[in-house]
Amino acid sequence: MNELAKMLEFIVEIERLKDVHRKSKPVGLDRYENSAEHSWHVCLAALILKDYANEWVDIDRVIKMLLIHDLGEIDAGDTIVYQSEAPELKAKEAAGVERLLSLLPDDRRAGFMALWYEFEAGKTVDSKYAKAIDRVPPLLQNLRGGGHTWKKNGITKEMVLSLNSRIKHGSQQLWDLLESKLEEAAASGIL
């Protein structure tokens, strides 16, 4: 199989991300979101909000990071963020990304893999911002959707505030606004 044919195989293979179900529902829809549509959503959200990053970000790198950030879920599945940071799970996701990328030429594979690890580590300016944006849709979905994920999974206000406060490392302004909305949600009883 030549290189182009292998790339088409990759394009078919990653399509399985459309069948990985997340833990929250898009606003207005009575079904769980999948990780492919979520990936589109965070790419566009990152583009829109880029001027709110704490420091200048290379938005083109951020978008590429977000395009691939969930590929590991094709083999590992989606896990609720409040429980998803176990090392075994991360190793399974990394192996899954390696498997998918093996369909691509070596130089391309290495670049994507590095970008995936950079996102996971969340130490660089770009990855801190990307990770902040990744948290925005599930918060909005719960704020607008009666706190459905929180209620179903027994997630407390303290857990939500603690885990999501990392948004401030990517965008303090964004976190300030979301934190105030979360406090309002708690006051109204949905969190």
Add this chain to the structure above:
Amino acid sequence: MNELAKMLEFIVEIERLKDVHRKSKPVGLDRYENSAEHSWHVCLAALILKDYANEWVDIDRVIKMLLIHDLGEIDAGDTIVYQSEAPELKAKEAAGVERLLSLLPDDRRAGFMALWYEFEAGKTVDSKYAKAIDRVPPLLQNLRGGGHTWKKNGITKEMVLSLNSRIKHGSQQLWDLLESKLEEAAASGIL
């Protein structure tokens, strides 16, 4: 409402693209694809295949174009490509994009709108490539999925070859490979 709050409204509003249903099914899934997950798929496909473009493309512009290319469907709906180029439909899509972008600051709105029109016109190197990539997943989905869209909608081999041959304006190599796969599909009776 301040600028950031309006941007969060935009992020909630575009989520409706997850409820716009297309005419083909992802490989291996027994449901129709939605335009949000499709948008993610074509962005990543464009990134993977960029070296196969006929001319050098600014892949970061191409990805931004593909992130927003289907936003008009939130108001106008998805129409099968074999019937979708009526001027009234395009006007409805343009109005829909304008409506959504009205939630963004003026300078940002103008830039996105120009990018959307550039994609629609398909005259520039970047937009020719973006439009070529936009055709790839539905062809692969039909080639791997028994030609379900073609059969259901009475689409003939001549229609498929005629409409999709525009892929060559973005990537001749990609079209050569896909054309040979379509010929095989026709020989085996699925097209």
